[in-house]
Amino acid sequence: MADKDGASSPIQEKSVGIVGLGYVGLPLLLAFRNAGCEVVGIDIDPDKIDLLGRGESYLSHIPATSISRVLAEKTVLSANMAEIEKIDAVVITVPTPLTHDMTPDLSFVESTAKELGKHLQVGQLVSLESTTYPGTTREVLIPILESESGLAAGKDFHVAFSPERVDPGDPDHELTEIPKIVAGLNKESLRLAVDLYSLITPEVVPVSTLEVAEMAKLLENIYRTVNIALVNEMKMLADRMGLDIWEVIGAAATKPFGFQVFYPGPGLGGHCLPIDPFYLDWRAKTKYDFKTQFIELAGRINASMPDYVLQRTRMALEERGVELGCAKVLLVGMAYKRDISDTRESPGLKLMTVLEEAGAKVIYHDPLVPILPATRDYPLLAGRSSVDLESGIVGDQDVVIIVTDHRNIDYELLAAEASLVVDTRNAMRDVEGRVAEVVGA
Numbered sequence: 001m002a003d004k005d006g007a008s009s010p011i012q013e014k015s016v017g018i019v020g021l022g023y024v025g026l027p028l029l030l031a032f033r034n035a036g037c038e039v040v041g042i043d044i045d046p047d048k049i050d051l052l053g054r055g056e057s058y059l060s061h062i063p064a065t066s067i068s069r070v071l072a073e074k075t076v077l078s079a080n081m082a083e084i085e086k087i088d089a090v091v092i093t094v095p096t097p098l099t100h101d102m103t104p105d106l107s108f109v110e111s112t113a114k115e116l117g118k119h120l121q122v123g124q125l126v127s128l129e130s131t132t133y134p135g136t137t138r139e140v141l142i143p144i145l146e147s148e149s150g151l152a153a154g155k156d157f158h159v160a161f162s163p164e165r166v167d168p169g170d171p172d173h174e175l176t177e178i179p180k181i182v183a184g185l186n187k188e189s190l191r192l193a194v195d196l197y198s199l200i201t202p203e204v205v206p207v208s209t210l211e212v213a214e215m216a217k218l219l220e221n222i223y224r225t226v227n228i229a230l231v232n233e234m235k236m237l238a239d240r241m242g243l244d245i246w247e248v249i250g251a252a253a254t255k256p257f258g259f260q261v262f263y264p265g266p267g268l269g270g271h272c273l274p275i276d277p278f279y280l281d282w283r284a285k286t287k288y289d290f291k292t293q294f295i296e297l298a299g300r301i302n303a304s305m306p307d308y309v310l311q312r313t314r315m316a317l318e319e320r321g322v323e324l325g326c327a328k329v330l331l332v333g334m335a336y337k338r339d340i341s342d343t344r345e346s347p348g349l350k351l352m353t354v355l356e357e358a359g360a361k362v363i364y365h366d367p368l369v370p371i372l373p374a375t376r377d378y379p380l381l382a383g384r385s386s387v388d389l390e391s392g393i394v395g396d397q398d399v400v401i402i403v404t405d406h407r408n409i410d411y412e413l414l415a416a417e418a419s420l421v422v423d424t425r426n427a428m429r430d431v432e433g434r435v436a437e438v439v440g441a
């Protein structure tokens with residue numbers, strides 16, 4: 001915090017507040033606390049505050065022990081934004097979803113800015129980490145902070161944008177090992193932000209403007225989205241040609257340069273890839289009269305994948321004389337990706353819905369998702385529970401569809417007991433002694 005002359009104290013003595021304690025915010029809170037900072041965690045969800053206060057975790061990939069140990073001292077957890085008045089840097093990690101008509105929904109950023117602005121203090125640094133379109137920090141966040149606080153950005157308080165690049169559940173890329181892109185509103189904001197993030201990561205990458213940092217994050221995610229769409233399209237063609245796309249990819253990947261591996265799947269999920277590209281698409285159209293063709297095409301291909309899996313399943317069943325409309329189906333893996341419990345935008349939810357619309361009887365198994373949570377697009381699926389594979393239920397199904405390949409699923413049991421497996425992830429490739437017929441999709 002600034003002293004009464006407005007000078008900032010050295011960052012090492014500073015305390016850090018995180019607003020929004022989800023997949024991004026909670027690991028950040030732990031990282032700053034691990035770096036020795038005093039931390040303040042703010043979330044409007046009282047259940048999260050209660051659980052953390054009791055030393056419990058609500059994210060499957062973060063063990064409770066690291067929470068109880070790390071947050072045992074120098075930590076304030078609250079739903080009350082007033083707690084940030086005593087701290088020096090505030091990091092915002094709230095959701096940036098899409099509206100139903102695929103336009104940016106900045107309501108969480110806006111409401112956070114309004115509340116934060118009421119408590120903002122001279123000398124504080126505010127850093128936005130939520131993924132968003134270029135221009136958000138300057139045109140949306142700063143004006144709200146200024147009008148609510150009566151303070152001037154770049155003069156009375158400092159502003160940065162630093163996109164979060166964490167990959168939840170990926171043990172090979174811890175948050176603290178990933179280089180951090182940082183931009184500031186002006187030189188002093190940048191200096192403070194570089195100092196702040198240097199506490200938790202070995203490499204900080206300063207860039208010249210807020211918009212460059214905002215756009216860099218979108219480029220990263222659009223690059224992945226477009227390449228996944230490409231490989232999904234290649235997969236659908238390879239199926240028609242009678243080629244194994246996984247073997248094709250493996251062969252291509254032996255080239256030591258110029259080729260990066262991406263894998264096909266049943267469709268995109270999570271709070272990033274199905275959403276972020278459309279932030280740029282919207283901005284390009286509305287402000288620059290520019291059509292982002294790659295984004296739109298990739299979006300169409302990726303969104304069509306659950307229907308493709310449905311068609312492959314229908315065909316495989318028909319070959320066995322079973323109509324999809326009368327079939328019993330077990331979906332394996334409802335989280336959107338391996339080894340995490342996040343079901344947001346998961347293709348598993350879409351598949352469950354389209355299969356049931358076609359008349360199939362659908363159950364699921366996911367050790368990380370014992371009960372399906374309420375989601376915006378699939379509220380009617382909330383409350384369904386995961387079946388136990390040991391219960392002998394597998395052999396009773398007409399088809400098992402592997403949607404997400406968690407490591408702790410018993411694939412041997414599936415191979416031994418299922419009669420037909422539609423494998424969207426190539427999860428059965430190394431399973432020995434399988435009885436099941438396996439169809440890629």
Ligand SMILES: NC(=O)c1ccc[n+]([C@@H]2O[C@H](COP(=O)([O-])OP(=O)(O)OC[C@H]3O[C@@H](n4cnc5c(N)ncnc54)[C@H](O)[C@@H]3O)[C@@H](O)[C@H]2O)c1
Nearest residue numbers: 020021022023024043044045093094095096112130131164
């Ligand atoms: N999940 C990822 O893998 C990932 C990776 C990189 C970047 N991001 C980006 O980070 C941002 C956050 O994503 P997430 O996955 O952590 O979301 P999340 O939904 O897991 O967490 C967001 C948290 O913010 C809280 N919140 C909402 N409004 C609030 C407010 N006004 N005040 C205080 N708390 C509030 C919610 O209760 C929730 O706990 C998004 O912009 C996302 O695109 C996500």
